[in-house]
Amino acid sequence: MKIDNLIALRYFKSHKRNSIVSFLSITSIIGLMLGTATLILVVSVMSGFTNNLKEKLMGTNSDIIITDFSTVPVRDYDKLIKEVENIKGVKAAAPFVNTQAVSMSGSGVSGIIIKGIDADLEKTVSKISSFITFGTIDDLKNRQEGEPYGILLGKNLAFSLMAGIGDTITLISPQLNRGPFGLNPKMRSFIVKGIFDTGVYEYNASMAYISIEAAQDFIGLKENSVTGISVAVESGINSIDLVYTINQKIENKYWARDWLSMNQSLFSALELEKYALFIVLTLIIIVASFSIVSMIAITVKDKQKDIAILRAYGAGSSCIRSIFIRQGLIVGILGTALGNIAALLLSVLVTKYKLIKLPEDIYFMDSLPLNIDYHVYLVVSVCAVLVTFLASLLPSNQSAKMNIVDGIRND
Template sequence: MFRPLELFIGLRYTRAKRRNQFISFISTVSIVCIAISVTALITVMSVMNGFDSELRNRILGAVSHVTVSGIDETVQNWQTAVKTAESTKHVRGAAPYVEIQAFLQARRPSGALIRGIVPSMEPNVSDIDRHMVEGKMSDLTDRSWKIVLGRELALTLGVQVGDKVTVVVPQFTATPMGAVPKLRSFTVSGIFELGMQEYDANLALISMQDAERLNGFNGPTGIRLKLDDMREAFPVAQELVNKLGQAYRVETWMDTHANFFRAIDMEKKVMFIILSLIILVAVINLISMLMMLVTDKQADIAILRTLGSTPRSIMGMFMVQGVLVGIVGIGFGVLLGALLSLNLPAIVKWIEHVTGQTFLSPDVYYISELPSQLLWSDVGWVVLVTFAFSLLATLYPAWRASRTQPAQALRYE
């Protein structure tokens, strides 16, 4: 089978011989270092992808992808607005709501955001019903005066299901004793836990009709929408603005949480750059190995030059060996990194079981399991960067080999 001369000789040089065992050892060390670096980079990127996905699911499971609100305090003709929103492409569900900033009093006081909802429609736009620890969301009926609290908020108030909570809203009523705030007693009918401090410690749910009476509204303050692809939030918002007209205001999740997710993306990019430097350090072993090989093969290079090999051909011979070491290291690194990323949650659980130590305690962290999400696009970038480093590492040693003068190299042979 025909093979280019550069490839044939380069592959021959990769085979260990008795007199260059040390060079072969350095080559093996280079492969191991590159493989470990690639494995570490793929694993770290997968963990960061896992945390990013987990945070997105938890945050966007409580907030809407798109919110439609009125220019005034309430949304006029909200039933028509809901039907219009549901007929828009990419919209999976719509539900009205009333939001009230309130003060809650039980055994201990706490401020909270009270959201009035329609229990039958709320599952279309949020995942709170799937995170109920106690009780059911369907208990929030008209004039039931029941309330569902986040777990942390319930602990702060010191209440459980069945206890009473006094809700005070900033709506003042004139009395003979002067203006007094409006208050109402609610019965705790359920507790939810989303796993996010922002919502578990500050959010409470009541029926939308009770919220309207409590705050003196005649309709919802907004309509929450859930999309089949949250990346389509901006185009959907633009389309709704055209359909609904100027009487409505449309906002997306990117308007309220864009900075948070942008910070996560920036952190991921910084980690990629930092860990890429580890790969660069591992590639330095490759430079050392090739420089020793060039020194060891001075006589062979001189003979090849006298036989007519060009400097470019000599460069190709040594670049073949360096690139081959890089490819083998990348191959092992991708295999180990993929296996480790796909099985990392199970491995962490096994280590916790063996050592008896909990890495992410649920009492401290709101994500109590180490998430991992392997994206092949990230693997592709890791392979590309590592291969580029390996290729660059071969240039200088190969150039030195091509500059070898035959007469000088054979003088003492």
């Protein structure tokens, strides 16, 4: 072991002889532990919240959406799907029809968003089939002759309408039909074939899925026309780059947009908040480092004779400086390590047992999400040790400037 490491370790162990230095060492370790743990937990919560929200929202949406520049339907969509699927990086494509309607049952009325899908193709571009808790997505295409079309309802929507599997509800289109007595609303009956739970209250309370044929009939679209095309991206492919490629391939006849860019303001705000909290909470570690400055300064004052003797035996300024820097680093590394352990234990407990509950209708999730990312632990640990190192520099430099004669005389 190097002489500076050995002396730094001896000085650290000898703190129990000096109550003031011992107190400052303990408070420094506790302060760094709390600061490190708090910083890791807050960043983990923000990352977990962002990832959870992204996963739930992306579960009902595809990576890329292709629509017309206006509200005009996409015609001859089969040809467009084949053209898009031939592009490198595209995993699958599926048509969809979006519209709004008023849903009505014997027990309630609610405004909803209707999405018409191809049950087989939708499985390849979204995760909606995995969210269905009662029934299956294939039930949308299983229809007897003369029977109403099937519909999948969100959990909260089904509750508000008091509708269960096999019940019939009525959808009223905002488009009007012209009849002998003037304009009449278009109404269709649907049988509830399934109920889904995306984990996002807004989706559960306002979304419903029907077959693409039912949606075309409901809003009066021709058989070869849809609202747009959903596109799934292969793993490892940048969706932003692929959007640019798709737009070039379809010669800007239609508008391809990746889903994250469409919601960029939301996720940019979450990222900004995460970095802002990281900077603010780093101040806890900086405040804790002040105790390290005091601890080293008192140790330098207490060890004047030792420093003078070391200088007399030929120890250079860099060696003396290194002793006290290492003393500060021992405290910093110990406090940081304990903070990491505390943060990891709390993260595992909160994640496993869902200790902190959240109102689902506000936060889109029922418990506090924590993303255990070891890159976060590494970055926070490096920052904490770096702050400790910088805090140790000033008193360590003072020790290196001490005069040999003054050190022996003052003792």
